[in-house]
Amino acid sequence: MKWVRANARPSEARVFEVLRAGAGLMIVAGILICLAPKAVWPCACGCGVFEVATPSLLPTGTGARVWTEWDYMDQNIDWHATTPASAGRNNDKKLETNFVTVGLQYMFNRSWGAMLEVPYWERNYKGAYSGNNQDVMEFNTNSIGDIRLLGMWTGWSEDMSTGFLFGLKVPSGDWHYPPYDRDTQIGTGSTDLLLGAYKMGYLPVTVMDRPFGWFMQSMYDLPFAYQDHYKPGREFDGAVGTYYNFGVVGPLTELAPMLSFLGSDRARDHGTNADPRDTGYDKVQIAPGIETMIENIDIYADIEVPIFQNMNGYQLTAPFATKLIMSYTF
Numbered sequence: 001m002k003w004v005r006a007n008a009r010p011s012e013a014r015v016f017e018v019l020r021a022g023a024g025l026m027i028v029a030g031i032l033i034c035l036a037p038k039a040v041w042p043c044a045c046g047c048g049v050f051e052v053a054t055p056s057l058l059p060t061g062t063g064a065r066v067w068t069e070w071d072y073m074d075q076n077i078d079w080h081a082t083t084p085a086s087a088g089r090n091n092d093k094k095l096e097t098n099f100v101t102v103g104l105q106y107m108f109n110r111s112w113g114a115m116l117e118v119p120y121w122e123r124n125y126k127g128a129y130s131g132n133n134q135d136v137m138e139f140n141t142n143s144i145g146d147i148r149l150l151g152m153w154t155g156w157s158e159d160m161s162t163g164f165l166f167g168l169k170v171p172s173g174d175w176h177y178p179p180y181d182r183d184t185q186i187g188t189g190s191t192d193l194l195l196g197a198y199k200m201g202y203l204p205v206t207v208m209d210r211p212f213g214w215f216m217q218s219m220y221d222l223p224f225a226y227q228d229h230y231k232p233g234r235e236f237d238g239a240v241g242t243y244y245n246f247g248v249v250g251p252l253t254e255l256a257p258m259l260s261f262l263g264s265d266r267a268r269d270h271g272t273n274a275d276p277r278d279t280g281y282d283k284v285q286i287a288p289g290i291e292t293m294i295e296n297i298d299i300y301a302d303i304e305v306p307i308f309q310n311m312n313g314y315q316l317t318a319p320f321a322t323k324l325i326m327s328y329t330f
Helices: 011-035 047-051
Strands: 063-075 077-081 092-107 112-128 136-144 148-153 162-169 191-207 210-225 235-243 254-266 281-294 297-317 321-329
Touching: 063 297, 092 297, 148 191, 235 281, 254 297, 281 321
Parallel strands: none
Antiparallel strands: 063 092, 063 321, 077 297, 092 112, 112 136, 112 148, 148 162, 162 191, 191 210, 210 235, 235 254, 254 281, 281 297, 297 321
């Protein structure tokens, strides 16, 4: 996104202002902790939350943007309800995934645009299939995931700070890999309706003649056509966060630390090939991150750490997840 630049300051004054900004960010973070959403819905592996969490890819003008995103998650902790559980209660032992997404966004004018996201997943799974919890087998697979096609309407406000998204997720991902259960396949095999919205603005806290920014995002995923007696649970993911842009710092055109809170709520899966007992959950995560810009290249990175989890049955969770986005604006 485009940031408002401030005039250069003497070095002593800038150090003082940076300290003030850090204190202000801590205050805002505390406020957001109190306001963080309780449950807001991702896929059985928890990847749906990657679809929100940063304003990096939100449009600020006409034209095109291309990007690549890398997410990583290693689910190796067994969890039941709101606490860790014994690994012996779950035949799944490890689910490690690298998620790589290539995306294209084009705004035809200041009101209408379109977006295409093509994911590619590399997955390592360890589990006990023989009925003996000691006989753990390992499987590796990789495939294109479920492609997402979205339209965007940003005509609500002149500055494009409010937007609505609508589209489809198509069943392009592999969901036939024999060793995997349906809820751990790369693809869901379903066609889903996608509905989302976002809002950006500024907080009444000003440092170095510029305010703290804030943003909210949400995405609702409703499967309506599914295959082979497996219907994934509907899901809703949301994010609320704040950022402060220091402007030009050394070779960087912009430098903006961020703090986000991510909420996820996923319903149980259904069908004879599903496992309703051990699917579905509520989750809240905290995600400190940073965004930088050099000319037309935007780089964003964060780490996402769970602060609340309520899992149905026994499921694998990850101690953290990471995200890295690099985009180029034409």
